[in-house]
Amino acid sequence: MRPLTNSPATRLFTVTLLMTAVLAACGGGSDAPAPTTPTTPTPEATPVSLRLEKIGSYSTGQYEVSAAEIPAFDAASRRLFVVNAQLGAVDVLDMGNPASPTKIGAIDATTVLAGASINSVAVHNGIVAVAIQAAVKTDNGRMALYRASDLTLLGSVAVGALPDMLTFTPDGNTVLVANEGEPSDDYQIDPEGSVSIIDVRNPAALVERKATFTAFNSQAATLRAAGVRIYGPNATVAQDLEPEYIAVSADGTTAWVTLQENNAFAKLNIASATVTDILPLGYKDHGVAGNELDASDTEGGAITIRTWPGVYGMYQPDALASYTVGGQTYLVTANEGDARAWGEDNAAYWAGDASQGFVEEFRVKHLINRNGWSGRAGDDLPPQLNAMAAGGLLDPAVFGYCGAVAGNPMGCRDDANLGRLNITWTMGYRTNPDGSPMMFTAAGVQDPTGNRLMYDRLYSYGGRSFSIWNANGGLVWDSGAEVEKFLASPECMLGQARNIPCADFFNSGHNEGNAKDSRSDAKGPEPEGIALGQIGNKTFAFIGLERMGGVLVYDITTPTAPVRVDYLNTRNEWVTQPSAANLATVGDLGPEGLVFIPASRSPNGRPLLVVGNEVSGTTSVLQLNLSY
Template identity: 75%
Template sequence: MTPRTRWTSAGTLTATLIAAAVLAACGGGGGGATPATPPTDTPLRVQLEKIGGYSTGLFGVSAAEIPAYDAASQRLFMVNAQAGKVDVLDLRVPASPVKIGEIDATAVLAGAEINSVAVHDGLVAVAIQAPVKTDPGRVALFRAADLALLGSAAVGAQPDMITFTPDGRTVLLANEGEPSDDYQIDPEGSISIVDVSTPATPVVRTAGFSAFNAQKAALQAAGVRVYGPNATVAQDLEPEYITVSADGRTAWATLQENNAFAKIDIASATVTDILPLGFKDHGVAGNELDASDTDGGTINIRTWPGVRGLYLPDSIASYSAGGQTYLVTANEGDARAWGEDNAAYWAGDASKGFVEEFRVKHLVNRSGWAGRAGNDLPPQLNALAAGGLLDPVTFGHCGAIAGNPGACRNDENLGRLNVTWTMGYRTNPDGSPMLFDATGAANPAGNRLMYDHLYSYGARSFSIWNADGQLVWDSGAEFERFLASADCKLGSARSIPCADFFNSGHDEGSAKDSRSDAKGPEPEGIAVGQVNGRTLAFIGLERMGGVLVYDITVPTAPRRLDYLNTREDWTTADPGTVLATAGDLGPEGLVFIPAARSPIGVPLLVVGNEVSGTTAVYRINATGGVR
């Protein structure tokens, strides 16, 4: 099959599709006999309640990341990145999980570590990264009941996430293929599609991206971020997370740094589409953000014309509504930062790394950026020009004039915001930078870039897309506005005002507003499940912490139902010193356990918290919904 690239822009559902989704959400449908007793549909109310947990006792070393659950053995499998293993917990009593074993990857590949785990009807699949991450990894299969190794096979470089198809016969791995830290080796990203129907002899097929190499310029023009130095398309695309359609025929992988989806036909093991995701306009009402971490500790959520947020989603899930498949993403954001610890790179050797993140105040300093040389000035940026300017038409709202960014670069405005220097400047028809002089006049002999827009990382939201990557709904500024409101409370008792610790970091105390210049609350993990006939999305906020719950049954009209953040200590400078009582910090991965598979007959949510090294078990208390 010849791959085709579909380049789509954000769109909306047709009236027919919306009506179908609403009808399905209300318990109706097309065809078939009318039930004798019509279903009732009352407003769903949900409250998360932490009922148990397990602690590794390790702080800040990613000792609890990705969970998976096996209903038959009632065992929870939690990736412990610090140990490079999977911790196995007995979840028969969810209030008191007990570690009963572990899965060690070194028996499969010496010196390796496990990045991800998935379970289907007693079969445990793990994604194993090689000791040298640019080398091929492996997939390994274990029996949940006794942890016996059943089989393994080679896959692509840096398998970062693994998932089963609904029938359990196939696993898919997102082989991220990140470059080496010095950028000397850059393996191709890929999707491994593995037949595990005979676990002793798994059969691997690879859906790669090499067929798109000749389409690099067209992909870039369409909005796919293909921008690594000297990289082919296949090298530059980095699959992060995968979801599979209910019929098991199609998969979608987030290409996080590339701000796109890959659409995969599972039967043919072919990437059929690369779908650019576009950006969020932070200059319009509803998409506001707090852009500074040094504005006196105040909460300043406002529009910023000229600032655009790249979605750059991490986790992705899928569900069906009205006969259509929808994709749900946690729009974390991520910057490429290779060679950041390499002195030679910062000394000017562009071959030793690639760092795209730069603060606005340094990017548009009217004196140029030479003063950052040897500190944090990327040599690739320095090779383009000697400084950057802000378009006074776009950024006149914060004081920019020709040749002078004015108050826009002040810390309390946009100065502290982290953006990518690789996008937003004006270019010539051939794609080369258009140059300006220091007065702001276009001049081929000049040495300044003109930034018409600034692109920040992540959308500080979660989104719903259709199967072709068109935006159906986005939460806009709701996360930050809710965290700043009097309705939001922290702690297991829900008694601590969220606003007192707005946009805090997950590994520090007394840190109000500390993440506003970066990615805000940083939504990362997402899980989707059915409760009382409604489809719910659970979104973990990596930095601020806690889990948001939304009813997404109608894709165009999600509704927030709850937020629980069980972090208890918000003031100790180093939470690791009070780890036993600090609570849960840094949610990374989430798994939903439906009532029918739950050890206690009610739905549960399990969260791996990478900073506190804790596993949290939440009971989902629900009333109402479709009965």
């Protein structure tokens, strides 16, 4: 037979054959489906380890205005959606080339709700969900859906006040929104916290059901006794609980919600839109080995990570994620910590009008001054605290190790000891059987006519750690002091080139230059964001450290025995004070949200981690280089 030539007739014949084959493969050209051969997906290989590498970045050029917060990725359109709080919108980035993300558009919430802004974004199979906060944060917000490929608005629905984080269930049929319900800054309005559960199968007719906490209003005393922090001075339980972050079980039936300020989880039945449990998380004992912390920011450059008997950490997780091992759900939390500070910029509050706010944070040295706290009046003395007593004392039976004696905290007030540590004044003092404060004299003698509180516990903010919990809120594993100890070790290196000793800038702030140890008195490195990624048979946790910066990677395949794998901090300049003018030199600051992109959905075929850095306004693309 004569070979086929490249004539027009030959080309037409070839195209016709190809089209016929394509139609047959798709079931076209016939009413009967084409026969198919079942295939088994090739299992993904399991790596021994991984190493992060920054391969790309997008910068808004905006400094310290939260211009890059929460990222979400759509694989089909290869688009990245990043919450830009500075614009009150979502930046849309083309991720076709992960080494060079490019802005191609934006989602503007004001077309849905006048004066509104966007707090969070999530993506599922080409649908983008956004949480929209009203211009007045105590008003109800909205959740809106957009098509990822062309940003068409598909529908929106009213939700609760201050909708924060939102997420899809695994099947994509439902969106859950954490309605934080935070009070107004002057504490005159306090909406209830809630979780919106929205059927999104028909975007043009969204159906919202609200899981509320009103059924727990009569259980305030029981919840407090169990360890849930219900302490807003004018709040019901439903007003006091402030949903922050949501994780959903693999089967889509159950959700868990962090109640950050309350140091608890809420557990939800999604089908019935019901809060079934409020689970207290307990407290971290910084007095035992393994839970040490650095408590001072004024030690002359020293790093002092040690035990502090009588000091307890409130886990107060921000971000939350779930995964399954052996048929059991486990929850992973970044234990950032958060203090309530309503009215902190209101002069009337500090002048003594307790109705104008509520600030719970106070330094130890001011709380336990033997002369009382009147010297802080008009400065940082909360009126609610001042109304309770004239001063605070430390129990010498607990705090004798740092010098406390009856009526005098002595060396415990020193800046190099506990003096600089920020704590909550709302708990830790002795109480009477009815819950009222037990009074002592200035000499430390119990006396109903006294005017001093006796603290035998001090509670600081956050765990300076990440934790793994079971489905009922039981602690399975906590990183203890490992994060701070690692940052102080010679093993830890900073910068994209990994050539700057972490210890030189231990516990630095994300908006400071040359600020070693500046965050030790507060919440340390502040683990805040978390993302999980499964590669082969292993599950990895990626934890963003908000203040110190960078991303820690742990292999959490075995929930009871996580192993640190890597740490990359892409801040490259640590001495100069960051500003909008030097962002390109300084690098990434303040990681907030993280999203893992598996290799099967990645634009370059490699697993990626995208990080929104709120302080530097940059979105960084990190590649996971796997070793086998």
